[in-house]
Amino acid sequence: METPDNATEASDEAPAPTGIAAQDWATASTDPQYRAAVVDLLGALAYGELAAFERLAEDAKLAPTLGDKAALAKMASAEFHHFEQLTDRLTAIEEEPTAAMEPFAKALDDFHRQTAPSDWLEGLVKAYVGDSIASDFYREIAARLDIDTRSLVLSVLDDTGHGNFAVEKVRAAIEAEPRVGGRLALWARRLMGEALSQAQRVVADRDALSTMLVGGVADGFDLAEVGRMFSRITEAHTKRMAALGLAA
Secondary structure (H helix, E strand, O other), X not given: OOOOOOOOOOOOOOOOOOHHHHOOHHHHOOOHHHHHHHHHHXXXXXXXXXXXXXXXXXXXXXXXOHXXXXXXXXXXXXXXXXXXXXXXXXXXXXXXXXHHHHHHHHHHHHHHHHOOOOOHHHHXXXXXXXXXXXXXXXXXXXXXXXXXXXXXXXXXXXXOOHHHHHHHHHHXXXXXXXXXXXXXXXXXXXXXXXXXXXXXXXHHHOHHHHHHHOOOOOOOOOHHHHHHHHHHHHHHHHHHHHHHOOOO
């Protein structure tokens, strides 16, 4: 997954972490509810990275040039490395990676099936918009995680280069054929709605994750903060649309 340069960032004046966010994994994981939430989070992220690898490999088949194909193949390799980091961590904390990923497979598969791109440009926009919304969501959660888990989550959300690649290619396509912009703007709006709905469904189906978000776990979000979180994600999406040269 990736988070382009114009995604939301933590304020330089953010308060120092407290509670679980100031603890290491060994200490924080003694809370069984917190441990369950982290296993769910790592499982969801791992399956998301595996799906991203598969999608980039498929998108490479639609690439118009050999250079584009090679670039996407390199990005796919980076996504698979992120997948391995997450499954290695699950194994290290004595959790079976497949079992951790399984609860999220159908929801993510349904999302990708419902938003299958029809061409190369739609595939680029999907990766840029859809993956970035997911990355923003996970970064928001990461701020409430223990030190060790937070470090891992942020590392696998590093930009693989797809963000800048997508912006360059999409803007060039719109400059060459302006009417393409209208179609891609509609497509990006649909992706935004589907991605947020999918994230909300996943969280609602998993008690540990939903409890973390609404504040049942120390340093979790309260309901008002959940609303502010989605506002920040929406604002970041608007900025990405502008970077693509599309109307939000």
